[in-house]
Amino acid sequence: MFNGHFERIFSTMFLIISSLFVHIAFLVSVVDIYFKSPIVHNIKPQSSPLEAPARRLVLMVADGLRADSFLGADDLFKTNASHLRHVIEEREAWGVSHTRVPTESRPGYVTLIAGLYEDPSAIAKGWKDNPVEFDSVFNESRYTWSWGSPDILPMFAKGASGNHVYIDMYGSEVEDFSGRRSTTRLDTWVFRKVEEFLNHAKTDAVLNEKLHQDKIVFFLHLLGLDTAGHTHKPHSVEYKENIRVVDAGIKRIEEMIEEFYQHDKKTAYVFTSDHGMTDWGSHGAGDKSETETPLVAWGAGVRGPRPSTSAEPSSPASWRLGHLSRSDVSQADVAPLMASLIGIPVPVNSVGTLPRDYLEVTEHHLSELMFSNARQMVAQYNKKRELTEAGSLSWIYKEFSVLNRSKETKLTDQIRSHIRAKRYTESVSTFLSFLCV
Ligand SMILES: [Zn+2]
Known part of the structure; x- marks a missing residue:
């Protein structure tokens, strides 16, 4: 009788222990597979041997600007983004940059600037810090100057080897989601700082010398639209007013940079967004309003507008851009595009492929760029x-x-x-x- 009793206890214990073991094994394998950093080190950077079409790049990222809000041409919007609209029609290549989930800021910037989809082990640091330092377009540049939010800029400066990525940030108290203060202040702060920087460079010989070298990047992080979207929603007057401010600021920045470099036609411009925004002012998931962001590029090395073909993705009628060629990309492809424009190696852990539709270079040059990719x-x-x-x-x-x-x-x-x-x-x-x- 006792033997049977012990047998039942023993077999129950065995079942409990073995099921516990199976659960632990599954848990460990999930962590091992999905929370492992995709970043590997000690990889030799590769670059094209030919001279780059641009000497410098201006990257402008309007945080939280969804493609539809930017490209949709209702009357109000058309007035608000008149400069960029004109540029798209006259001298620009454009398309939709498709992001992945999570559609959050940090993963978006990592993808744009490093060409890799976010390191899942960053979740252990609340998506705020780098669990593993990574290579980026900024790190590969000779110098990068950046202006914007303390949530974004430090991770690229921290990840860079040596002291060649400069950051200028406002305090985190300036980011105000209460709706009491205009969100455009976040963007006008950046535009004003760039203007002061370029004016200062005219009398600072050391800075001036650095600015006249090749392979340099200016990064303008424009957080106003993200804040406006969260606070007032993307269809609000405030959001559209913020688009107008960004549009006017970009026009002014381009004028200042062209004047500073005496219209040498060696500057490439890229304008995009890290993620979109739902109608109710949120982001993070995989809705089209969150994953579709605008990508527009112009200047040195970028092709001009050309007629659309039937092979391209069709755009909503409200965009009124059906007549122009649309070149969609995956968000990680923006990194090799920027690297190729200024002739620096593609970041070593990038998974992006060069979106050749954006370039205006010789066939030989294109081959070399794709080969280095x-x-x-x-x-x-x-x-x-x-x-x-x-x-x-x-x-x-x-x-x-x-x-x-x-x-x-x-x-x-x-x-x-x-x-x-x-x-x-x-x-x-x-x-x-x-x-x-
Ligand atoms: Zn964001």
């Missing part, structure tokens, strides 16, 4: 393979057969020999087949 991805892939191989038991490890060492060498050799033989179209199509792998 391919080498950057291969270097990253090889480093990850090395780490996986080193961390696995040799009898379990199996090479990824779709892109093993010999296939990868064959593809890169093919691209190299096409470029040497001036078969540029073939080199680009080999690169595209590499992406399909």
Whole structure:
């Protein structure tokens, strides 16, 4: 009788312990798979050997500006963003930049500027700090000057090696969601600071010398629209008024920069947003209003407007842009675009592919840019393979057969020999087949 009793206790205990073990194993595997940093270190940066089309880049990010609010052309809006609207029609390449979830600020900026989708282990730091330092367009630049919010700028300065990423921020108390103060103050602060900076550079020989070097970046972080969207909602008069202020500020910044560089036609401009905003003023999820952000680029190295083709995604009628070619990108593609415009290596952990539709360069130049993008991805892939191989038991490890060492060498050799033989179209199509792998 006692034997049967002990047997039941023993089997119950066994079931409890084994189910506990299975749950722990599942939990550990979930953490191991999904909360592992995608960032790997010690990768050699790759760049094109040809001279870049632009010497400097001006990146302007209107935080929380959704594509529809910016591109939709109701009468009120058309008046408010008249400058950028005119630029789109006359001298700009444009499209929608598709973000991933979570549609939050930090992941958006990491994707735009580093070309990688947010490090999930950053959740342990409340999406505020870098769990692992990462490479970025700013880090690869010779100098970057940035103005904006203390929530965003420090992570790129902190991640940069050496002291070449400069930040100028307002205090966090200026960010006011109560609706009592105009949200445009956040943007006019940035525009005023850039103006003061350029004026100061005219009499500061050291700064002036730095500003006349190539591979430099100006980053304007414009937080007003995010605050206006949260406080007043995207269809409010305040949000649209904030668009007008951003539009007028960008016009002024472009005029000042062109004047400072004596219209040398060596400045590239990129305007986009980190994430969109729902009608009720929130973001974070995957609704189209949150994941569709505008991307417009103009200036040195960027193509002008051209007629649309049937192969392109159609736009809502309210945008009134159906006649112009629309080039959509994934948000991570903005990093290689910016890097290619000023001739710096694509950030080493970037997963973005160069959106060639935005460029106006020779076929040879385009081939070299795409080849350096391919080498950057291969270097990253090889480093990850090395780490996986080193961390696995040799009898379990199996090479990824779709892109093993010999296939990868064959593809890169093919691209190299096409470029040497001036078969540029073939080199680009080999690169595209590499992406399909
Ligand atoms: Zn944001």
